[in-house]
Every structure is written in structure tokens, then in C-alpha cells.
Amino acid sequence: MIHIASPDIGPEETAAVNDVLKSGMLAQGPKVAELEKSFAEYCGTKYAAAVSSGTAAIHAALYAAGVGPGDEVITTPFSFIATINPILFIGAKPVLVDIDPATFNINTSQLEAAITSKTKAIVPIHLYGQACDFDELAETANKHNLKVIEDACQAIGAEYKGKKIGGLGDLGCFSLYATKNIMSGEGGMVTTSNEDYIKVIKQFRQHGMTGPYEYADIGYNYRMTDLQAAIAIEQLKKADNFNSARQKNAELLNDKLADVIGIELPQIADNRTHVFHQFTVRLTEEFPLSRDEFIEKLKENGIMAGAYYPKALHEYSHIAKLGFKTGDFPEAEKAAKQVVSLPVHPKVSKDDIETIVSAIKELANGS
Numbered sequence: 001m002i003h004i005a006s007p008d009i010g011p012e013e014t015a016a017v018n019d020v021l022k023s024g025m026l027a028q029g030p031k032v033a034e035l036e037k038s039f040a041e042y043c044g045t046k047y048a049a050a051v052s053s054g055t056a057a058i059h060a061a062l063y064a065a066g067v068g069p070g071d072e073v074i075t076t077p078f079s080f081i082a083t084i085n086p087i088l089f090i091g092a093k094p095v096l097v098d099i100d101p102a103t104f105n106i107n108t109s110q111l112e113a114a115i116t117s118k119t120k121a122i123v124p125i126h127l128y129g130q131a132c133d134f135d136e137l138a139e140t141a142n143k144h145n146l147k148v149i150e151d152a153c154q155a156i157g158a159e160y161k162g163k164k165i166g167g168l169g170d171l172g173c174f175s176l177y178a179t180k181n182i183m184s185g186e187g188g189m190v191t192t193s194n195e196d197y198i199k200v201i202k203q204f205r206q207h208g209m210t211g212p213y214e215y216a217d218i219g220y221n222y223r224m225t226d227l228q229a230a231i232a233i234e235q236l237k238k239a240d241n242f243n244s245a246r247q248k249n250a251e252l253l254n255d256k257l258a259d260v261i262g263i264e265l266p267q268i269a270d271n272r273t274h275v276f277h278q279f280t281v282r283l284t285e286e287f288p289l290s291r292d293e294f295i296e297k298l299k300e301n302g303i304m305a306g307a308y309y310p311k312a313l314h315e316y317s318h319i320a321k322l323g324f325k326t327g328d329f330p331e332a333e334k335a336a337k338q339v340v341s342l343p344v345h346p347k348v349s350k351d352d353i354e355t356i357v358s359a360i361k362e363l364a365n366g367s
């Protein structure tokens with residue numbers, strides 16, 4: 001079976017977890033602090049704070065940026081649900097902007113039209129591992145005095161004009177969930193160079209605590225454990241190698257699938273890198289099978305492919321009821337019908353690529 005994701009856990013991770021277990025101190029402690037230091041260094045920010053998930057990272061970042069009830073937050077309807085749920089939990093209103101069909105990222109030319117006097121922040125997503133159009137976005141954000149909170153959950157290590165994502169906006173949010181490019185099972189990170197923000201986030205993850213039984217504000221228990229931090233420290237050291245393995249696999253898939261009719265390959269826009277969290281193609285009407293049949297047939301051939309995401313976010317009932325309807329974001333809706341992600345992770349071998357490519361070519365030929 002060729003899996004769509006498979007965490008690469010070496011002896012370094014195992015040893016690091018063992019050390020934490022032996023220390024007897026499992027909760028947030030020195031390993032979390034060490035991870036925060038190296039994560040900030042990696043992203044080129046002054047600070048990083050570890051939290052329990054990418055979702056918690058986005059929630060904490062919105063809170064630190066001062067987003068609250070009645071505010072509007074701009075994002076796209078083509079992402080994982082975790083981009084939008086924290087906006088709802090904060091009490092803010094998600095305002096959606098359609099995607100650029102070439103990159104699946106926010107269409108910055110439509111950004112200006114979505115801004116109102118209530119807009120407080122933009123949450124761009126670096127979807128599938130490709131940095132979004134950051135200059136255009138930052139220009140609009142600056143003009144209207146908006147905070148930029150990057151959903152960088154899929155894109156650790158990706159760059160825009162030579163600068164790492166997560167350090168482009170006011171705050172960056174990362175996930176260390178088991179399927180991400182680097183992982184700790186569950187976990188999240190917030191990056192920023194703003195001292196006030198990091199202070200708020202470190203309080204927010206721990207009940208608003210400022211000292212022993214001193215609570216300056218409300219908060220959650222969004223802490224990461226030292227067990228997870230120990231894994232993440234080792235994974236971060238391997239991030240660039242993992243990413244280049246993904247990029248090499250993507251290059252092979254791109255080369256070998258180039259002439260398949262009915263498959264549109266991923267495009268990388270200028271001035272940025274793509275770390276291929278997913279290798280996502282579009283299956284067009286020219287392909288003899290529907291997207292769901294295609295995924296099913298690949299599975300029969302031992303290849304796990306996936307539709308990320310099969311539905312645009314505004315089509316889920318708890319979001320639709322805010323006033324959205326099908327037809328509002330045609331590019332996101334079209335992408336949701338067409339996208340298929342193929343295995344691209346570092347454990348996918350050259351032989352696996354051959355298996356994937358020949359299975360797809362057979363399906364394309366109607367056999």
C-alpha cells in the first residue's frame with residue numbers, strides 16, 4: 001500500500017521521547033522551550049510559542065491580534081475547516097474571498113472588495129505547501145491597517161521571495177499533526193516577532209496565567225507536552241531534507257504525468273517555493289473517470305489518493321448559515337470537485353512513483 005501520508009520517525013525521535021519519559025517531567029517544560037527557540041530561528045522570527053494543535057495556534061493568534069466579537073476576518077473557502085472554526089469561536093465573522101485557480105491560494109485581486117470598516121485581519125493559507133501572493137496581500141493589509149495571520153499549517157519551510165513563511169505576516173500558525181511535513185503526533189506553533197503577541201499567546205495557552213494562581217485574563221489549556229516537543233525538535237532538524245524529498249517526488253510526478261490528458265498538474269507561481277505537503281492535481285472532464293471513481297480505482301491498485309478538500313467551507317451548514325450559498329465562490333467550488341492529491345511524502349520511493357504513474361496512465365487509457 002502506498003499511503004497518502006506516513007510520518008518518518010527515526011531513532012532520534014525515539015531516543016528523545018525516551019529521555020523525556022526517563023526525566024519524569026512530561027508536561028510543558030524545557031523541551032517546549034528548546035523547540036520554541038529553534039522553531040523561531042528556523043522561521044526567521046524573534047519568537048515562537050508551542051501549543052496543542054494548529055487549530056489552537058490559529059485561535060491563540062487571533063486572540064493575540066485583538067480580533068473579537070463583531071470583527072470581520074478575511075480568508076478563503078478552500079481550506080481545512082480548522083482555518084475558519086477559530087474565527088467563529090472568537091466571535092468574529094469570516095468574510096470569504098475566492099481562490100486563484102492556478103495556486104488554490106487567496107485571489108489577492110479580490111481582496112480589496114471584501115474589506116469593510118469592520119475588517120480586522122486577513123488569514124491567508126499557504127495551501128498544499130505553496131506560499132501565497134504575499135506582497136499583494138501585505139500591500140492591501142497595510143493600506144487598511146489589517147493584521148495578517150498566516151495559516152502556515154501545510155507549508156513549513158516554504159519561502160516567498162527568499163523569506164520563510166510564518167515570518168511574513170504579523171503572526172504565523174503551524175500544525176505538527178501526524179500527517180504534516182514535520183510532526184509530533186498532535187501539536188502547533190505560533191511564530192511572531194512581536195513581543196506583546198507572544199506574551200498574550202503564552203498566557204492564553206495556560207489559563208491567562210501570569211504567576212502561581214495569578215490569572216490576568218481568560219485562557220485555555222492549549223499547552224504542548226515535552227514528549228511532543230522532543231519529537232518536534234528532531235523533526236525540525238530534518239525539515240529541509242523532508243521537504244526536498246517531497247520536491248523531488250513532485251518533480252518526478254510532474255515529469256511523468258505531463259502528457260496525461262485530463263490531468264492538470266500543480267503550478268508554482270513566481271518568487272516562491274512549494275514544499276508539497278500535498279501534490280494536488282485537477283481531474284478535468286477530459287479524464288474518462290470521475291474524481292471519486294479515480295480515487296477508488298487507485299485504491300484498488302494499492303495507492304491511497306485523497307480529495308483535499310471535497311467541499312468548499314461555505315457549503316458546510318454551520319458556515320452557510322452565516323449567509324453564504326453555493327455559487328458564491330465558483331473557483332473554490334470547482335476546485336473542490338476536481339482536486340486529487342497523490343502520495344508525495346518522503347517515504348514514497350521511485351518505484352512507488354512508477355506504480356502511481358502507470359496506474360494513472362492505465363486509467364487514462366480506459367483500461
Ligand SMILES: *Cc1c(COP(=O)(O)O)cnc(C)c1O
Binds near residue numbers: 053079154188
Ligand atoms: C492541519 C491544518 C490545520 C489545523 O491543524 P491541527 O493541528 O490539525 O489542529 C489548520 N489549517 C490547515 C490549512 C491545516 O492543514
